[in-house]
Amino acid sequence: MTRLPLATRATDLVGSIIDSSTSLLAGQRHDIVRFAMGSPAPEAIPADTLRDIAATELGRPDAYDYAATEGDPRLRDALLGVLADTPDAPTPDRLLITAGGMQGLDLAFKLFVDPGDLVVVESPTYTNGSATALSYQAELLEVPVDDEGMQVDTLEDLVARAGRTPKAIYAIPTFQNPSGASMSVERRHRLLELTRQWGSVLIDDDPYGLLRFEGADVPSLHALAGGDPLVFSVRTFSKIIGPGLRVGWVDADPSLQQLLINAKQAMDTCTNLPLQRLVAGFLEGGHLQPHLVAQRSAYRERKRAMQDALTEHFAGTAHWTDPHGGFFLWVTFDHDVDTEALFEVALAEGVAFIPGNAFSPSKRFPDALRLCFASSTPERIREGVARLRRAVDSMGKR
Ligand code: PMP
16 A cells, blocks of 8 residues: 655644544434533524624625735724723734634644643643644643642642753633633732743633633733733634634734734635624624623523532532533542443433543543533533433443
8 A cells, every 4th residue: 555655743633532522423313412512502602693794794795805814904903892991902913813712722832832842731631722732743741730720839840850841831721621620810820930930932722711600700811911922812702602603813922923924824824704704793793792791691500500410410429610601510420430431321321521531632531521511501401411320320230
């Protein structure tokens, strides 16, 4: 057989179990409660408003032209306007519109990671992020997460033991994917100090920060950094409007703007213009704030429904996190349950989740799983958790 002349970097492409579950679930014919993907609820998508905006915006021929690489001026202005009064406000020279958060992460690792560089990731982490670092041939250093986010003291110890400092630190500080944990303010400050001490770049990936439904606000890493060039912030409309839009943004030091434009031009020239216009129309029409208010209260109710159902079915046999926002809950069994094996059984029982090992490059979480409470109604959540209980019980009998 002819051997294809693959680049060595191609063998470091690990793929995403999370994303693959989309196709896997699409192929299922029976009723499944979907706790797997991190998607907003179908009823939380402002589809009617978007359809009305589309009727105007997408009827204009200029919506089908190439756009400026840094983003359509209308979307840039609308976004700058929406964020203007927040601690997360970018300036025009820091802003780049991207094809979702994933492209922001890709740009960050592309600009900062050489083969063999040490990159810190949380453990568990959002594997698409760690996979992107691996695609640039990074060496990963996994740092445990607890209820206050990344354990920054442990990070210091692990870096001392590694004998070299990280080139990049990849953090999901707020309502982390997958644990739902948020990093405390003290840890955020300490992480920024360490970043400065080591001269690393801190990739601040925060898609869920606007979806707080409980507890007091914690300033973002971006806000605490006060314009420090070492912080590279990645944001997205995926969780607050809809992931299929594939529209997000990067807020990074102005000295990076031209490099980011050059890198993006070699990827996709510009972000999809019709969808940028759709998002611009949504922001210009003042729809984002009321939409966020409605989403927050729906997700609060759903998280509580999931916690109540977990208490009913799993009290004393598992424990779980208590997120104050975002989409995810992280469940750890107190006894041996192989959640990768459980996945198949649960699917047959009619419930889908993502096994814990999907969130650790070194597979540290065989007995944990991630549940998304955002996508299902409270009634479906109760049904799904009951099905999960039945699946665990039938595993025990096998
Ligand atoms: N970062 C985190 C932590 C996420 O949870 C996600 C989406 N699951 C992304 C980045 C990617 O966002 P997008 O869909 O906009 O590419």
